[in-house]
Amino acid sequence: xxxxxxxELLARAEAGEVTDDEFVACVRDSLPYAWTVVxxxxxxxxxxxxxxxxxxxxxxxxxxxxxxxxxxxxDAIRGGLERHFGIRxxxxxxxxxxxxxxxxxxxxxxxxxxxxxxxxxxQSPELVNC
Numbered sequence: 001x002x003x004x005x006x007x008e009l010l011a012r013a014e015a016g017e018v019t020d021d022e023f024v025a026c027v028r029d030s031l032p033y034a035w036t037v038v039x040x041x042x043x044x045x046x047x048x049x050x051x052x053x054x055x056x057x058x059x060x061x062x063x064x065x066x067x068x069x070x071x072x073x074x075d076a077i078r079g080g081l082e083r084h085f086g087i088r089x090x091x092x093x094x095x096x097x098x099x100x101x102x103x104x105x106x107x108x109x110x111x112x113x114x115x116x117x118x119x120x121x122x123q124s125p126e127l128v129n130c
Contacts, residue, residue: 003031023076027071031068031070042086086102
């Protein structure tokens with residue numbers, strides 16, 4: 001299961017729309033490792049001064065790896081995180097996450113990061129089963 005949804009939040013979702021704040025709070029509480037990684041790369045945009053910031057450290061366990069994969073593989077979760085932090089996320093392999101400033105999307109760094117060439121160049125034998 002991707003998210004730990006309270007009975008109250010589930011009832012609200014079944015009755016109608018939930019707010020982005022409610023959804024993002026559920027994501028934060030359910031996927032704390034993914035939240036930390038995305039928060040760190042988002043913060044890196046403001047402190048690093050460049051068009052993107054990245055996290056390329058393998059997760060400490062399969063549990064954390066699963067959190068990151070669930071967060072970035074779900075359109076709803078990924079979109080909620082992007083709206084909350086005001087960024088565009090890009091993802092390679094099982095752990096390489098980058099946050100891009102919205103105005104950098106389509107620029108050379110973003111285009112390079114999401115290119116098939118860089119995906120291929122970021123492969124290594126130890127990442128085969130990640």
